[in-house]
Amino acid sequence: ETGVTQSPTHLIKTRGQQVTLRCSSQSGHNTVSWYQQALGQGPQFIFQYYREEENGRGNFPPRFSGLQFPNYSSELNVNALELDDSALYLCASSLGWRTPYGYTFGSGTRLTVV
Amino acid sequence: KQEVTQIPAALSVPEGENLVLNCSFTDSAIYNLQWFRQDPGKGLTSLLLIQSSQREQTSGRLNASLDKSSGRSTLYIAASQPGDSATYLCAGGGADGLTFGKGTHLIIQP
Numbered sequence: 001e002t003g004v005t006q007s008p009t010h011l012i013k014t015r016g017q018q019v020t021l022r023c024s025s026q027s028g029h030n031t032v033s034w035y036q037q038a039l040g041q042g043p044q045f046i047f048q049y050y051r052e053e054e055n056g057r058g059n060f061p062p063r064f065s066g067l068q069f070p071n072y073s074s075e076l077n078v079n080a081l082e083l084d085d086s087a088l089y090l091c092a093s094s095l096g097w098r099t100p101y102g103y104t105f106g107s108g109t110r111l112t113v114v
Numbered sequence: 115k116q117e118v119t120q121i122p123a124a125l126s127v128p129e130g131e132n133l134v135l136n137c138s139f140t141d142s143a144i145y146n147l148q149w150f151r152q153d154p155g156k157g158l159t160s161l162l163l164i165q166s167s168q169r170e171q172t173s174g175r176l177n178a179s180l181d182k183s184s185g186r187s188t189l190y191i192a193a194s195q196p197g198d199s200a201t202y203l204c205a206g207g208g209a210d211g212l213t214f215g216k217g218t219h220l221i222i223q224p
Binding site (some may be wrong): 006018023033035040041042043044045048056057058090097098099100101102103104105106108110113 | 126145146148150154156157158159160163165166167203205207208209210211212213214215216217
């Protein structure tokens with residue numbers, strides 16, 4: 001059983017650029033959610049995808065967007081990067097949404113915006 | 115809107131002590147409560163998952179309890195070791211994914 005994998009592990013971008021982060025869900029999981037973790041803070045929910053459709057979104061602007069593919073892998077896209085977007089981005093997969101079964105997290109992508 | 119609070123924010127204890135980390139949440143309509151461990155600069159490792167119908171879970175030296183009526187969960191660590199040093203996060207599972215606390219930064223002194 002493979003876990004959640006994220007790529008790349010580290011990334012440096014310039015303010016105003018666009019970035020795509022990738023996530024492969026754990027085998028058998030059909031739901032992927034993304035979180036942003038600033039230094040010293042708990043992770044903040046960005047959005048969630050269930051069977052290729054976004055079905056939940058946190059308090060993030062539209063320049064944060066995503067996709068889920070038929071194999072349940074996912075992408076997080078951030079346009080017009082700002083310095084405050086520098087953070088650890090975490091992907092989690094689960095079996096269903098509104099689930100009692102919990103979430104499995106990847107190791108994260110560290111994004112630095114300069 | 116769900117809010118999760120963790121107390122204390124930081125804790126430093128000598129090796130061998132038993133300790134309790136506290137987590138409170140405002141909305142009892144959670145599907146589950148998860149405790150995670152995070153090492154510096156790393157992702158989250160799930161320690162214990164308590165489903166909404168359960169009251170506690172145990173794994174080795176760790177025991178977590180859930181009281182939905184009072185909006186509280188506790189993580190009990192027995193016989194602490196230096197390798198337990200990390201940040202511990204609790205999170206409530208709702209319709210919009212997980213809502214996290216800010217974590218308890220734990221240091222176990224050898």
